[in-house]
Amino acid sequence: MVSRVHGRLALLTEILGLLERGDSVALHGPSGVGKSALLDLIEDRFRGERGAVSLRAGGAVDEHALPFAALRDLMAQLPPELVETLPDRVRGCVAAGLVGLDVTDELRSDLAAGLHAVLDTWSHDHPVLLLLDDVQWLDAESSRVVGYARRRLRGRVSVAVTTGVGDNAEIDVSGLCHVEVAPLGADDMVDLLCAHGLRAEVAHKIYVESGGIPALALALAGALGTTPTLLGRPTPLPTSLERVLRERFLAQPADVRDTLRVAALLHRPTLRHLERAGRLEGGEHLRRAQLAGLVTRADDTVRFAPTMLRGVVVETIPAAERTALHLDLARVAVTPGEQLRHRALADPRPDADLARALGAAALEAAMGGARELAAELYLLAADRAPCALAGERTEWLVSAVETAAPGNHVDLLHRGLTEVLERPGSRAQAVRVRLAIPELAGSGPAVLDEVLTAALADARDDDRLVAMVLLQRARMALMESRPAESARAAERAVALLEASGDTDDLAVGLTLLAVSRRWLGLPHARHLARAVALGVPTPTGYVHTSPDYMAARFAFYDDRLDEAWDGFQALLAQVERAPGMDQVHVLRCLVEVGARAGRCRQTTAYAERAVRVGEELGLSAHTGWFIAAQAEIVGGDLIRARTLAARGADAADEGRDNRYLQRHLVLLGQALLRSGDAGGARDAFTRIRDLEQEHGITDPTINRWQADLVSALVLLGRLDDAEETLGAARRVLDARPGTDGVAATLDRAETELLIARGDLPGAEVVLDRSAKVCADLGMRVDVGRSLVTRAHLERRRRRVAAARSALERADAVFSALHARSWVAQVRAETTPDRAAVPQNLLDQLTPSEARVAREVAAGASNREIAERTYVSVKTVEAALTRVYRKLGVRSRTQLATLLGPVAG
Template sequence: MQTDATSLRGRGALLAVIDARLAAGGGVALHGPAGIGKTAILDAVAAQAAARNELVVRLRPVRTERSLPYAGIADLMSQLPDDAAQALPPAQRAALAALRQGLPPRGGTPALARRLVLPLLLTHCARRRPVLLVLDDAPWLDAESAELIGFAMRRRPGHRVRVLAAQRRPDPAGKRRAARLCPAPVLELAVPPLDADDLTALLEARGLPCRTASRMHEASAGNPFLALALGGAVAPGPAWRPAPIPETVRELLRDRLRALPAGVAATLLVAALATEPTTTMLLRAGREDAVRDLRLAETEGVVELDGEAVRFTPPLLAQVLAEEATVAERHGAHAALAAGAADPTEALRHRALRTGRPDAAVARSLAAAADRLGERGAGRDAAELYLLAADRCPHTLAAQRLDWLVAAARAATTGGAPALAGRAAEAVIAADAPAGHRVRARLVLLDLAGQGLAEMGETFAAALAEAGDDPALLAPVRLRLTWAAFLTGDSDRAAIEAGRTVEAARRAGDPTTEAMGLSLIAQVQRLRGEARWADTLARALRLPATPAPDWLHYGPRYLAARFAMIDDRLDEARDELLRLLVVAEHDRIGEARVEVLRSLSEVATRAGRCREALQYAHRAVAAAQHAGLSPGPTWYTAAVAELAGGSLAAAAGFARRGVRASEQEGDRLYLRRNLHALGQAELRLGETRAGVAALRRLRDLEAESGGADPMIVRWHGDLAGGLAALGEHAEAAATLAEARAAAHRLGNTPGTVGYLDRATAVVLSESGQADSAVVLSAAAAQHFEQLRQPIEQAHALLVQGGAERRRRRYAAARMAIGAALAIFLAADAKPWAEQTERALARTEGTSAPGIPPADLGLTTTELRIAALVRDGASNREIATQLYLSVKTVEATLTRVYRKLGVRSRTQLSSRLQVAELSSPA
């Protein structure tokens, strides 16, 4: 199947470089590991050339054809036009006949005559149209064909004959063959891995669940083929459970390892079995040629060296190496690592791994070492040793084995090792363990579920049954039930479970869990529009709560910072979040760090620091992908940051993916937020009806969940503006009235007045009440200036300028819009600045083709309907085209007639024609 260039994600820059080189003549030689996407790039370039009516010749040799003389040249000749042969001299025609059949030259055929066939044919073809030879897997081309093609290219066939060739990483037999098959000048390019965003989008487009797709980047090292194969092998089930390596992937990785000399492979096996492989560690383990071996492996793309550190690329190579080695080879490598280990704990680990026999003394030593690592905060290493202790535990230590498994599960959770945590927790549940052990194991599985708690009903039921009346066990289970209800939008259930959490935690003497329960109650109260949330949060803050770094985002300090942001106390929010970030950096799971980074990004957006907002947002996205967390929340934050300072198209992409991720995981909280970001992006991209549809869906979801605070997800003004642009003025006014009533009931926060006044100004302007719109938008701009929110201030000035333009006060419009542009530019608000520049141009009297000039004083909807009337459309046709009711069209036309002083369609058409003729070009 041909691949169009536009369908290749993350390859735009590379394709542009290739296109520029080929347009000037010469050749491009690509190289990269199998699966990196070389063939897809070749397909895209070939498709583009064919679309330009160039002659495209494709060669796709396979490994088995390397021993078939002239197989490649026969394929090439068969793709050239038949009439080209007629232009050849007799000697070359005879040689061509043999070459087309893949036959060796006859005894009487001069070698030069045979070699000149291809140059003469290409020269003849190039006179009619450009020629592009596309050659995949160049090292598999037979030697005879390669010699003839190389000869033709060395004769400089002219800029109208180009070659695009590809090969895997150079090997001794075919080193730089792709480059030698290209005409000069040759550009050699490595095909890089896809970045995390592009790879995730590619996998989602192939139907992979968002969370699976987002964690494939690290496993595949950005290799599209590996990522697709690995993602397809992920069976439904817990996100933490590792999928088996598909045989296609295993074979591809085996191929890369087979190309290495035996000594290099042996050194890499030792590195694969080490906890943190380094060059020095390999030397201490007896690999005397480690430096040379690693450099060779790096050249072949098997490892990356970062100073002393050794990293396999992709990481799965280490797993395949270990699994494909014999038992004797693994035991020998562990013995070498034990002998060379500088750390006694590491030496103990490798001695234990030399054999699988149970040993009570070894098990106890491993557990004691794990205790010490846990005290130092090395959760992942501690978890590995606890698991190893449990594996080496004899039957006489069955009770201690369960203790070690529980400790392993908890240490792995805090250490950011979900696969180890899940393995240990499931081992506890499968054993005949006491109730307390089983509840703690189930809590680990619940924490590993992330935003997918809605799917953990059986685990919750079992944990509650096993906890019985023990408040110390019940409190943490109830806390997670609260969060599950919160995510699914069931605020009533969330409030009940949070109350039960607080009660159980108080009975258990657990102030930390009690404070987190109270924080969730305050959150539910605020969402419902209950003013007592402030007292509840104050109670939580007074408790001596000390949540671990990985639970920081459930604590009262973090919630207080979030509410400060919602209430437009941005400096206070930022100061507290920066303090919390210092603690969150110790979170090995990553969720707390991600949440703090997300909040810092949102604060920066509101404060008009767009570049900072983008940096925090993309750090959060990368951290979530690295930790395998649910991507919906971070994609929402990225969309918000892109809306302010990046790209509207990127914002829409993040939001759409966030909607899908939230739907897949039953996360109604971030489904609503991503719908808001998507609605904003669609509206600003000019897709008004799509934007309104997204925001209406958000409105309905919020009504179902009992959400009432219009300042948390500020969608009301966006929906009202979109509705007004569609001519739905009554619904727009009702939306804003509802928001004002809720804000009044809660007690207006500083930003409420400005936000709702600006939104009302938009509706008034679209409804033809420009005078009132100017007053309200100007007041909103002053309000936001006092709050030091430059993006919101400039947005209000932009609305004011639009209203002034409708009043035909062009100097005032230019002044307001120019002020908005200056603010947007200073804040690095790129998409806003672009939108404002277009608005400024409209004040100069320009208009889009087919649309009447804006100085008629009509609203957007009125202008569209007037233009369609001028073009002869009936009211019903207008209603169908604009997705309006016939009644709305009739009412709007009445207003248009009144504003323009006309009484009929004929007069309206004449009035528009006069206006267009008098409008400056």
């Protein structure tokens, strides 16, 4: 039962609250969204918690025209002693099953009065609940009789109904509170499917396919299992699921089916396209299709749910009708490319002129950023090419693969890839095809290595082709956090390109070389400066490898935050028309910059947009989880950030995506640290440290875990380890440019260490330095964090008013930034929840636990407590864990705030 209504706790609470106060409710939502499951739980709650009695019936398409069908079901559930109180005429009709009766006004009135009377009597002894499922198919006579009773017994008889798509205009739901049961969100759907044994990454893909409809998601999970491997052919639709989808589509009214058939033939259907095609009532038809769970809509774009339904719908259109529809759509197409697409799909015969026109339109669409349309036009050009155009045909197929890959259009890529491999062209074309494959999201390291090895063999002694392969190998090595290998490949590629005079690819090679050398801690600035100076225009789909992109990225690493923000804003304008990995990369960078600079509202908006684009493209879910978690950790909910980061770390680890694994671990460690789990945070940060050491990454500006690891070790009382970690981090910064921001965060961590050691004057000096640098660099979130640390310093000095003042200033800073998670954390320190803690606090603890609690409240570290009480640090940690549990707090700060007066 719980899994069937997963993620509906808030909605269920709202519904129960309405029913408790005597209102009745009508639940609306798409078919399969879980309305009936909610009725089940409502019934269980009312029976278990209120001792209520219930009557339940449901409408059905086949019984829609059968008078009193639902009323018969309701009457059959009444206690016999109540039925006996009915007038003889009514009781006789009920005993006869209300079947075969002539419907008259007199009979209808008698039944209405009878039902009203028995419910009136019954409700004096028990709360009564009427549950009606699919009331759009309830027969009209039952609806009238039940409506008569419920309107007169309001407040004594509660009614909960579910409605869906149907043609019953006579159904009466007036006077009910209408509640929308929306599709499940991504987090709830992933939790639901993971509870059924799916991996989170697979669960997220099924969420996207299902549009958040639980019934459809569970059906897809059962039918499809796990997703196919990326480079294999797409898994064919299971026959059973294809049949179910076809039946769901064919069950719709004729006008809805016609509109969906037109939508299925369009490249990217929108309401505007449907209206141009003569479907003037397309909006209403789409609404009904959405209620039936067949489509979803976002930004006026129509998307079939699941996407495979689109192919099922197309197959239901007879060939002659399909041709006629394509010709009609060609006449009203918005762009020349879409017009040519419909012409080509209407007539499959070879046509040299049409093929060349399709190829030219594909190139124009690709230059304009419409990669999906461009790839399809290239494939259509190849399909319509006669034998005389064999050379052009191969080039169109290669271009289709190259165009589809950066947008992650897997189906289109496979169509082109299959034909190219069957009829290979030149060596250069073979290399281009192989180099396109790594552009797909989710390709595993083993597969990519095999592909690039084959590409290098195809290149042979052609220096330019070899350089292209080396550049792709350098990029893949960076994505896998192997900068040394990337640097070697990039260096060789640059040498070959300089010798050949190829400035276009040279800019890319110099950029890759600069990145890999920076990660390795080697001089890199002149390489990136050369790449930028070349001024090579970057084609759409490859902006995230360009010198301008990486120049903005380096500005972010160096905490030149305004420069980074402006750079990525300019790039966003460039990639907005080309949804794909480019757009996701740029949006991710804006989220990261915004999170550090305190642009929390914009960070949240960009994160939502990036996740939406990633879902449309079918990108790896852990990419979106990182972006969302980064936004949540400053401007949202800390618990959700921790959940997303943990889920993303597991998925990235399983997919051997070392770069995203490190990113997720940083956020996971931060969320755990701020939640009071210093041990978990330490484990996350030390894992990043180990990964960096394994791959030779020495630049401290890349992941930024060092200061937080020091803080975690201080909280754990491991002060010597904290000092050692701090010293190692300081040595790495020595004379390295662009590290002032990292040094400032280390100063804040050192402040915490000095407070724990009792060096309060030294702590103040270091904290002042940290706060000034953060303010100078525009690291506004860190400015607020400095004030939180200052409050801890003042509390250790026993300056209660000064500590509170620092926290109030931190609250003001975070509130102005809309950093909601930090606001919540600061307010938890200023106004601890005393109501949840017993009055005699220390009486709840054992003597040894009470002493540990007093020492912590006084500011002592775990090591200091161990020395004073002659026990081990581990014993102190264990006692402190029990104290946290018994008093309901999560951190030393909360404990100190809570016990301040008691400890004093």
